[in-house]
Amino acid sequence: xxxxxxxxxxxxxxxxxxxxxxxxxxxxxxxxxxxxxxxxxxxxxxxxxxxxxxxxxxxxxxxxxxxxxxxxxxxxxxxxxxxxxxxxxxxxxxxxxxxxxxxxxxxxxxxxxxxxxxxxxxxxxxxxxxxxxxxxxxxxxxxxxxxxxxxxxxxxxxxxxxxxxxxxxxxxxxxxxxxxxxxxxxxxxxxxxxxxxxxxxxxxxxxxxxxxxxxxxxxxxxxxxxxxxxxxxxxxxxxxxxxxxxxxxxxxxxxxxxxxxxxxxxxxxxxxxxxxxxxxxxxxxxxxxxxxxxxxxxxxxxxxxxxxxxxxxxxxxxxxxxxxxxxxxxxxxxxxxxxxxxxxxxxxxxxxxxxxxxxxxxxxxxxxxxxxxxxxxxxxxxxxxxxxxxxxxxxxxxxxxxxxxxxxxxxxxxxxxxxxxxxxx
Ligand code: S3P
Numbered sequence: 001x002x003x004x005x006x007x008x009x010x011x012x013x014x015x016x017x018x019x020x021x022x023x024x025x026x027x028x029x030x031x032x033x034x035x036x037x038x039x040x041x042x043x044x045x046x047x048x049x050x051x052x053x054x055x056x057x058x059x060x061x062x063x064x065x066x067x068x069x070x071x072x073x074x075x076x077x078x079x080x081x082x083x084x085x086x087x088x089x090x091x092x093x094x095x096x097x098x099x100x101x102x103x104x105x106x107x108x109x110x111x112x113x114x115x116x117x118x119x120x121x122x123x124x125x126x127x128x129x130x131x132x133x134x135x136x137x138x139x140x141x142x143x144x145x146x147x148x149x150x151x152x153x154x155x156x157x158x159x160x161x162x163x164x165x166x167x168x169x170x171x172x173x174x175x176x177x178x179x180x181x182x183x184x185x186x187x188x189x190x191x192x193x194x195x196x197x198x199x200x201x202x203x204x205x206x207x208x209x210x211x212x213x214x215x216x217x218x219x220x221x222x223x224x225x226x227x228x229x230x231x232x233x234x235x236x237x238x239x240x241x242x243x244x245x246x247x248x249x250x251x252x253x254x255x256x257x258x259x260x261x262x263x264x265x266x267x268x269x270x271x272x273x274x275x276x277x278x279x280x281x282x283x284x285x286x287x288x289x290x291x292x293x294x295x296x297x298x299x300x301x302x303x304x305x306x307x308x309x310x311x312x313x314x315x316x317x318x319x320x321x322x323x324x325x326x327x328x329x330x331x332x333x334x335x336x337x338x339x340x341x342x343x344x345x346x347x348x349x350x351x352x353x354x355x356x357x358x359x360x361x362x363x364x365x366x367x368x369x370x371x372x373x374x375x376x377x378x379x380x381x382x383x384x385x386x387x388x389x390x391x392x393x394x395x396x397x398x399x400x401x402x403x404x405x406x407x408x409x410x411x412x413x414x415x416x417x418x419x420x421x422x423x424x425x
Contacts, residue, residue, distance in 0.1 A: 008244050008424075008425045009395065009425065010249065011423045012249075012250040013251055015229040015233040016042045016043040017040035017066065017229065018042065018229065018230040019092070019232065020191055021197075022044075022047040023090075023096065024193050024197050025038045025041065025197070025225055026038075026051050026070065028198065028220060029072050031176070032221055033072055033073075033221065035071050035072070036223045036225070037067065037223075038227060039226045039227065040227040041063065043413070043414055043415065044413060046092065046412060049086065050092075051068070052086065053081075053086070056081040056082065057078040058073070059072070059078070070222075072220070074219065078104055079106075080104075080106035084145070085111075086112070087110050087111060087112035087116050089113050089115055089411055090116065090411075091119055091339075091340070092166055094146070095121070095123075096170055098170055100173050101148045102150060103153050103177030107148065107149045108148050108150075110146045112144055119338055120142060120338050121144055122137075123162060127167070127184075128174060130156050131153040131156050131171075131182070133151060134148070152179070153174055153177050154178050155175060155178045155180035156183070158171055162186070162187070165190035165191040165192070168190060168194070168212065171184045176198075178216060180215075183213040184212050185211045188308050189210050189309075191257070195212050196283075196284045197223075201222075201223055204216070204217065223283065228255035228282065228285055228286075228287035229252070230255065231257075231261060231264075232412070233412060234254045235312075236416070237249050237419070238290065238292045239267070239316045239317070239392055240420070242267065242292055243392075243395070243396050244395045245294050246425075248292070249292055253288075255285060255286070255287050256287055258286075260309065262308075262313070264290075266310060270299070270328075272292065274292050297320060297323060297325070299321065299324050299328040300324075302314075302328070303332070307333060314336060315347055318389070319351075319390075321367035322351055323370070324369040327368045328367050328368075329364065330364065330366070333363060334363040339383070340384065341382070342381075343385070345360075346381050347389075354374050354375075354393065355370060355373060356373070373393060373394075374397070377401075377402045384408045384413070388413070390403060
């Protein structure tokens with residue numbers, strides 16, 4: 001990528017459908033009774049991994065222009081796949097699907113790429129085993145490949161040590177099949193799309209604060225869903241507009257689910273000019289249009305309680321912090337080490353290459369704002385959110401910035417560069 005020499009970004013765009021909601025639409029739509037229609041399905045590779053897994057288990061899914069038709073067969077309608085279920089790079093597919101597979105009358109094996117196969121799976125093996133599941137790490141290292149021999153499950157009350165929507169959703173989906181009530185409590189509230197969708201389709205699920213309980217028995221009805229734009233993708237363009245002088249960008253139809261918009265609160269606190277308009281609701285999920293203008297930012301502290309609501313936005317918030325006055329502190333961020341790459345390392349290593357001063361320890365990240373970014377070769381670690389964050393940082397660097405792997409953006413936003421180019425003035 002060559003330098004774009006301080007060109008501003010201006011215009012109106014949309015972003016792909018939300019990745020988290022798209023995954024759940026395929027999974028829960030497949031377990032529902034009847035035909036679901038899902039408009040605005042994510043164009044990202046991760047959600048196609050989920051789609052292929054359900055196709056491999058006999059679910060008929062057609063895709064045309066980001067619109068899916070899913071012929072749901074009820075919770076007992078999956079069939080044994082012919083081979084290993086390919087998880088590619090997708091942690092969400094692996095962890096949520098494991099909850100469903102734990103209760104099927106067949107054995108499955110799940111395996112992904114080298115990044116996926118090194119991510120922690122004990123966090124789901126432990127609670128599923130407590131529910132009576134037969135699930136093990138094939139290489140006995142707490143990671144995928146996972147071998148799951150479906151069995152009869154019973155409900156549990158589980159205090160999750162991590163605020164993780166993937167862990168919570170895995171347990172709630174297993175709870176659909178368990179005997180008795182299943183209760184999950186988490187330290188802080190993580191994204192709640194699974195709860196909203198299951199409830200909306202008729203599951204007997206109640207959420208109070210950080211506790212959700214599900215009682216099985218109800219059939220899930222099919223859905224007609226419009227997936228709102230992914231706020232985690234919108235965040236890159238929002239920060240781009242904030243840090244490049246003269247910029248103004250509007251992103252239409254972005255999810256405003258409060259468990260996802262922590263990054264907007266942090267940016268507002270840093271002095272960002274952000275306007276939200278035309279707020280609407282689809283299937284229990286709020287969305288609206290976000291307009292952002294160049295702003296002089298100042299530092300802030302992001303607390304552990306806020307982290308689950310902005311976990312995927314920390315790399316791009318670190319770029320905003322690198323342009324802000326003062327030192328921004330991100331607390332209790334050790335979960336970042338368990339993402340598609342060790343994101344604490346990827347952020348600090350690459351920002352330092354650009355001349356930005358950073359500090360990190362096991363659980364904290366600090367970034368001190370700088371008026372100048374140096375040109376650099378960025379090691380993206382083949383992590384889509386690292387690549388997109390540094391492509392945005394490159395907008396305010398007048399030397400050359402290159403990325404070791406540009407294509408990894410396909411995981412969540414294959415047209416990321418095309419949309420960015422369309423905004424350059
Ligand atoms: C996701 C939850 C988050 C997030 C991931 C998607 C989801 O992971 O980082 O990109 O769709 O449930 P954790 O729940 O493990 O923090």
